[in-house]
Amino acid sequence: MSTSKMQVKIISDECIKPSSPTPQHLRTHKLSLLDQFIPSIYVPMILFFNPSSSIHPININITTPMRSQLLKQSLSETLTHFHPLAGRIRDSLSIDCNDERARYIEAEVDSNLSQFLNHPDLSFISQFLPGEASWHEAAPGAHVAMMQITNFACGGFVLGAFVSHMVVDGTALSAFFKAWAAATFRYIATPNTPHYIYTKGKFDAPSLFPQNDAYPREATMMALYYRFLKVGNCVTRRIVFDAPALATLKRKAASSTVPNPTRVEVVTALIWKHIMAAFNLKTERNIVQNRSTTLITHAVNLRRRAVPPFSEYTMGNFLSMAAALSQCSTEDNYQKEDNLAHVDDDRDHELGRLAKHVREAISKLDGDFVQSLQGDGTRGLTKFCEPFKEIRETLSRTSADAADGQSLDCIGFSSWCNFGLYEVDFGWGKPSWVSCVGGKRGADEPVYMNMVVLMDTRSGDGVEAWIYLDEQDIAILEHDPHFLAFVSLNPSPLSVAIKTP
Template sequence: MEVQIISKEYIKPSSPTPPNLKTHRLSLLDQFASFGYVPVVFFYPMNQSISHAVADIVSQISHSLKQSLSETLTRFYPFAGKIKDRLSVDCNDEGVFYLEACVNCHLVECLSQPNIPSLQKFLPRESWKDPTEGDHVTMIQVTRFACGGIAIGVLVSHMIADGISLSIFLKGWAATARKACEVVCPNFDAPSIFIQNDAYSREAVVMAFSKPFKLGRCIVRRIVFDASAIASLKAKASSSSVQNPTRVEAVSALLWKCIMTAFKATSGIQRPTYITHAVNLRPRADPQFTESSMGNILWSTCALCTAEEIDLPCMVSKLREARVKINIADFVKNIQGDGGFSKLWELVKARTGAVSSMAFSCGVDYIGFTSWCNIGVYDIDFGWGKPMWVSQVGTIEDSETMFRNRIYLMDTRSGDGIEAWVLLDAKDMIMLAQDNELLAFASLDRSPTE
């Protein structure tokens, strides 16, 4: 599969950003976000009911995407800027770095058995880790297939956006493109609520937060759970403690259990396994934040499973307990204002200290979960229908600077299944792929067209 770049340009906001908004300071929670960009690729088939020539349709789509993006950036003005330093974005209206490309195959051929490393070709920058001063906040690549299908690859700096923020931006862009009545209006109030503290290095904060996770080359595989399998899994995972697990809880617990088994098979030792699971704070705060609140409005819960506790209902209970034992409303209130950083920093130090002590005494493995389920990525319609597939992309497999033992959960196109992108060391992945309990509920690397 060869992707050829046709054009490069900058899409600027249709109206200039007011002078008082030229610098966007990160929020306290943004300080704890990981480096790099949030990647996603949307694949759209050609609308077969359209009788126009493919070239004409592609031209119309190109014009519509650029014009609507320009209009959208007036509301999402930090997305059109550049990274100023470790704590702020220069909202200079230089625009989104925007590429147009073409590929010498049909969309169905690409998706029949997608090659994960090749998905990087649909992103506007193949080496998209660790942005530095002067880098664009947002980069987009629109690739057309020989059949007229479209892939839209997006990178947004994690400094200012989590997965939900990225979804909000894309929904706003899509609504403008299809000339919808509703207008998505983002809320950038988080930095005035969660006050950043520039006395601490952002790099040090991120390093403390990500300390448990190992860097190195890893293998990425997609593990797909359909609705019927999840229903059976939820029944198996239920208990008196959690009578009706969510699909995310059930899938997370099974992956946790099976990966622990893989770790034991490759190391010969069953160590305790510590997991984190990202939690969206927007609906759990009191009062709630609006759905369109931008930034990294999330935190991670944590749970530990020992060798004696490897049991699916028990692990689901641990996931539920980890989420409910933190009073989210109080947590959000405590980290607001000028004193928020010290309270948050103490929490991080206590967590990492406990884990480091455990690792020193008996050894411990780590798994980090992030869920993009229920954020509506399959609802993003630019005017020619919903996507056939949404790819989280995951990682560059030959990179030595990737975090291993990471799992990204996505909705399937039907909305009731889950597609898990799993990043593990090669030997651990080999063992996981042979786990009969996992294979009883899931399929590996299934075609998105099925």
């Protein structure tokens, strides 16, 4: 069945209350210093559970209505230990944990989930979310968390979630899913069935990184990115790197400085390199500039960089931003006919150079940096603002160079790898696919930013990259043979064999 014939029908829209009331002393959740940086947009995440690829014998006879009741019952229990998710946004600095409940939508589709997964339509995926993905910030009084369960005729289901970025980042949202799944699994597992250890959310970030009223609102992520928001036709492409392709890229990008590049570093470097070439080729065709400079930013999870590391169940935003700058000149554009003679060594050198930039930028956010953010006073605020101050200074310098024929572009990278989302098991098998949001933005909001989201593949040894670019840039990228040699374009998440270079 094509998605043109597939319809998502909403059958219920209710709110789930925590099974126990939130204690009075926890009724107001103050944001941490790191949370203050984040705008009140929603983090979208979508998990597909296909019964044909994984099913537990212990629950094979559980019907969809029974499953629905179990999911709501376990969500109520889980919200007790993740109390801000059952509240409302009070203002830009706090959450009202008033137990007014998380929004919970149920929907149904009269088809088999495997039919969709065999040929995933990225423009249809937003139908599995409880709202429209948007750059607009949520207003005071808005729900912190919204869930949608979409049941398919085959018995499969899709979990789509919106949770305010004010209180969770990707790691925190993944932790919430794991806790919810563990609570559900306990209801249906036999005594001898291995299952998750139920873990409560830790909301101690405000004490680790105290809120600071002097925080400059102009330093928030959205304020920083506003200059790079574009109006036009943004399109989405999902590309997949399998394990052999990543091994080849690591070998090509290895250098004396970075002898062992990671999969995130090499994928970032390759995408950065070829998007720069696309930007440069487009400006040449339009006879606007002869060189383009590209700034990339990478969201960095500070939990793993702290000494000792913070728990993955530590809720909130433990994020900072790494940034690197590179210039692509006309001589670097391998897509031009007169440059096709460039040897592979040159391309490998460029890939290694960009991987080095990524490593150097991220390595600045080390354990000492995390330690410097903690404690009262202005020291943490000053230290936290340093990376963004450097970015703004870089922007100012490159803007001054605009008169010399340079243009400045930005690509925002975010890695969702190693979140453990493919281990989330509510009792009906692990996800067949975990996806980002695909398709175009709403018709009334033709605003977008050049973005790349990196995710694990189901096998765990590959990388999915979701690329959001102007349609002209995407068209150039899709016809770049040196780029396509390493990727597969939107393959089925259920497929076993993925193209290798």
